[in-house]
Amino acid sequence: MKLERLISPDRRILYLLIALGTAIPILVRIGFPVSATPPVEAVFDAIAQFDADDVVLLSFDYGPNVAPECSPMGEAILRHCFERRIPVILIAFFPVGGITMAGEVIERVLSEYPAVRPGEDYVFLGYKDGAQAAMKQMGVAFANVFPVDNDRRPLAELPLMQRVTNYSDISLVVTLTTNVIGDWWINLVNAQFKVPIAIGATAVSAPKFYAFLDSGQAIGMLGGLKGASEYEHLLVAAYPHLRPLYERPGFYTAMKGMDAQTVDHALIMLFIVLGNLFYLLAKRRKARPSAV
Amino acid sequence: MFWKLRLPLILTLLVGSVPVVTFFLTDRVPGVSFVRDKVEGYMVIIYGFALLLGVVNVIQSSVRKIEQRRSGWPFAVSLLAGLFVMGGFGILSAIRVGPFQGLLANAGGGMTPFSWMTSHMFNPLQAAMFSLLAFYIASAAFRSLRVRNLDGAMLIGAAFIVMLGRTPLGEYAFGWLPGGETWLPRVTDWIMAIPNTAAQRGIIIGAALGAASLSLRVILGIERSYLGAQEK
Numbered sequence: 099m100k101l102e103r104l105i106s107p108d109r110r111i112l113y114l115l116i117a118l119g120t121a122i123p124i125l126v127r128i129g130f131p132v133s134a135t136p137p138v139e140a141v142f143d144a145i146a147q148f149d150a151d152d153v154v155l156l157s158f159d160y161g162p163n164v165a166p167e168c169s170p171m172g173e174a175i176l177r178h179c180f181e182r183r184i185p186v187i188l189i190a191f192f193p194v195g196g197i198t199m200a201g202e203v204i205e206r207v208l209s210e211y212p213a214v215r216p217g218e219d220y221v222f223l224g225y226k227d228g229a230q231a232a233m234k235q236m237g238v239a240f241a242n243v244f245p246v247d248n249d250r251r252p253l254a255e256l257p258l259m260q261r262v263t264n265y266s267d268i269s270l271v272v273t274l275t276t277n278v279i280g281d282w283w284i285n286l287v288n289a290q291f292k293v294p295i296a297i298g299a300t301a302v303s304a305p306k307f308y309a310f311l312d313s314g315q316a317i318g319m320l321g322g323l324k325g326a327s328e329y330e331h332l333l334v335a336a337y338p339h340l341r342p343l344y345e346r347p348g349f350y351t352a353m354k355g356m357d358a359q360t361v362d363h364a365l366i367m368l369f370i371v372l373g374n375l376f377y378l379l380a381k382r383r384k385a386r387p388s389a390v
Numbered sequence: 391m392f393w394k395l396r397l398p399l400i401l402t403l404l405v406g407s408v409p410v411v412t413f414f415l416t417d418r419v420p421g422v423s424f425v426r427d428k429v430e431g432y433m434v435i436i437y438g439f440a441l442l443l444g445v446v447n448v449i450q451s452s453v454r455k456i457e458q459r460r461s462g463w464p465f466a467v468s469l470l471a472g473l474f475v476m477g478g479f480g481i482l483s484a485i486r487v488g489p490f491q492g493l494l495a496n497a498g499g500g501m502t503p504f505s506w507m508t509s510h511m512f513n514p515l516q517a518a519m520f521s522l523l524a525f526y527i528a529s530a531a532f533r534s535l536r537v538r539n540l541d542g543a544m545l546i547g548a549a550f551i552v553m554l555g556r557t558p559l560g561e562y563a564f565g566w567l568p569g570g571e572t573w574l575p576r577v578t579d580w581i582m583a584i585p586n587t588a589a590q591r592g593i594i595i596g597a598a599l600g601a602a603s604l605s606l607r608v609i610l611g612i613e614r615s616y617l618g619a620q621e622k
Contacts, residue, residue, distance in 0.1 A: 109529050116528045130558035135579065162513035163520035193441070195516065198508045201494040224493075228437025234409075235430045242427070243434060248494070250486075290413075301556070308582050309590040324556050360557040362524060367553055369532035370546060377536050 101383065104376045112369065119365045123357035130360050132353055137311055138328040140318030141296040144270055145175065146336070148184045152269035153262055155187045158203070159229070159279035161195035164300045165202075168274045170326040170352035171298035172203040174333050175272055180211045181337050185258050186220045187268075189244070191229035191279050197248075200225075210343065217247075217256040224248035229279050230286060237265050237291045265291040270317070274298040280307065284315050298325070323359050326352030399611040405429060406609035448473065476512070479504040548585075552578050 134142070145154065156175060160168040179186045188204060190196035204222055208214060216222075223244040226232045232243045240262060241253045253259040261267060271293050273283045280297055288295045294317050297307050301322025310316040320329050330353050334341050344351050412426040452466040482490040483504045491497045494505050501509070537543045554560040555578025564570030607613035 106533055112528050112532055113525045116525055120524070131561065132558065133561070133575075135575070162516040165513070165517065195508070195512065198494065198505065198513070201505070202509075226434065227441055228434050231430055231433035231437055235427070235434060238423075238427055238430075242431060249492075305582060305586050306590050306594070308587045309594055312583065312587050322556075356557070360559055362528075363553045363557045364559055366528055366531045367550060369528055370535050370550070373532040373535060374537050374546075 101376060101380050105373070105380055115365055116362060119361040120358045123361050124354060127354060128357040128361075130357055132327050132331040132356065134328040134332050135325075137319040137321065138325050139332065141175075141272070141320060142178070142318075142329060142332045142336075144294070144296065144317055145178050145182070145184065148179075148182060148269055150183045150185065153185045153187060153258070153267060154179050155189065155268050155271045157271065157273045157275075157279075157283065158188065158190040158196045158200035159192045159273050159283075160199060160276040160300070161192050162199065164276045165199060166350070166355055167300050167323050167326060167352075168276065168298060169199060169203055170323075170350070170355070171320050171329060172199075172274050173207055174326065174329045174352075175298070176203060176207045177210070177337075177340065178329075178333055180207065180214055180219070181340075183219070185218070187240075187258070187262065188220065188222045190225040191232065192276070193225075193227060197225035201248075216249075217251065218258055221253075221256055221258050222248045230282050233282055233286050234290075237287070239264055265293045268293055270294050270296060272296045272298060276300045276303060284310050288315050296320075323352050323355050327356040395614075395617065398617055399614070403609055403611065406605065410609075445473070445477070476504065476507050479507065548581055552581060555579070555581075 148154065154175075156172065156179075158168075158172065176186060178184075188200050190200045192199070200222065204220075214220060223240070224247065226243055235242050240259065244253065246252050247256060247259075265271075265287065271283060271287060273280050273295065275283070275297065276299075280299060280303070283295050284297075287293055295310075295315065296318050297310070297316050298320040299307050299322070301324070304319065304321035304325070307316060307319055307321075311319055320326055330344060330351055334344050343349065344353060408425055408429045412422050415422045417423045449470065452470050455466040456463050456470075479490065479502070480493065482488070483493045483502045486492065489496075490502060490504075492502055494502070496502050535542075535546055535549075537546055551574060554563055555574045560574035560578065561571040564573045567573075604613065608616065
């Protein structure tokens with residue numbers, strides 16, 4: 099085969115390899131080991147200290163395009179809260195599908211916890227446009243922004259919301275974010291109302307949030323699919339009865355997704371090595387004086 | 391002149407100043423909390439109107455494209471069809487008209503037309519669009535990521551370490567050495583926590599200063615392009 103063809107191969111071959119590298123590990127579980135990193139442990143430990151007197155606010159600030167990364171985070175955090183009987187308030191600020199992402203996560207997790215009572219153990223406030231303005235006004239009163247919950251029940255009628263007025267009644271805000279909404283939780287809500295913030299960010303946006311971890315403006319972070327799989331790993335270790343759920347065939351989890359991501363990362367690294375190897379060979383051949 | 395230029399500038403000055411000024415004043419100053427809460431309350435409503443403005447803009451530009459039969463006009467037709475069908479069901483479900491009782495689930499717990507379209511059309515399409523990135527990255531990795539100079543070598547080296555450290559591969563790579571399974575994850579954490587954070591801070595502080603200066607120009611009426619006027 100000519101070197102030129104190796105330097106610039108048919109794209110379809112690369113695409114096929116990536117497709118297989120993604121599909122096969124999802125269909126046939128490899129089970130790469132997962133170990134937790136400090137930013138993920140910090141979020142897990144914070145929630146592990148809470149009890150029924152605390153309230154966690156879970157904000158769905160992402161859309162369906164990053165659901166494979168962020169939805170497992172939401173599910174694992176919601177399961178952790180329900181296991182510890184920590185009341186949860188759920189909201190959505192992402193305009194393109196945030197509310198449906200929240201709805202899907204709640205529906206999936208609620209089916210596992212039939213004893214959890216709506217209005218008492220959790221409240222789903224729904225979506226509100228204009229996240230910045232809404233976040234600031236929630237510092238005065240949640241009811242100013244969400245007068246009713248997603249099922250149109252007035253907040254005053256919900257037992258959980260009778261003890262939550264504004265951020266001063268919230269123990270932790272967890273934002274599952276893909277874009278600037280995560281920044282606003284930090285530089286508006288944490289900076290002005292001093293509420294602890296935990297971040298669940300996509301792998302693409304995670305590097306930005308390291309600056310907020312180091313400054314103490316965020317207590318911890320789940321970075322991408324890896325962060326989500328680490329949280330699942332900690333959750334299963336703390337609550338072994340959840341293991342069958344996370345190992346159930348056909349049930350998507352971040353730990354299973356990590357297998358595909360690991361294989362794809364390996365393939366991309368192989369592509370970089372091969373691409374450079376063929377490039378250097380071609381360069382050397384070009385530099386060699388002609389035999390004629 | 392007054393209605394088109396001076397009044398919007400006065401409104402911008404007043405409304406833009408309130409969040410800044412009230413941030414530095416305590417609630418003990420009379421009227422602060424009243425003015426702040428009113429402005430913030432109205433901001434939530436005005437954001438909704440901004441969304442409406444966006445929808446009107448999309449409709450106008452798409453209709454123009456279809457009328458003039460510009461290139462790609464059939465896509466504008468499908469965009470408008472999606473907007474009206476999904477938006478229509480969304481509005482009917484949100485305000486609960488007739489059989490459409492609820493946005494995500496109807497009264498019996500079943501799917502609404504809006505939630506069906508979201509789950510079976512919108513979500514898979516969004517996910518498919520984003521997942522195409524993996525294929526483009528793989529292709530770019532083979533064809534474009536070349537070690538042409540020292541900068542390129544450093545970039546690729548860091549990318550390699552982070553990619554290895556962000557997967558269990560990093561633990562396998564040196565796992566055969568005593569304590570080696572933590573080497574690459576540690577180097578990855580160091581890259582993310584030190585050089586990455588330093589660069590991110592520069593970007594964040596620079597962007598914040600830029601946003602603050604632009605906001606100040608808008609509040610003081612120096613920047614007027616948002617009114618469709620030329621700068622003076």
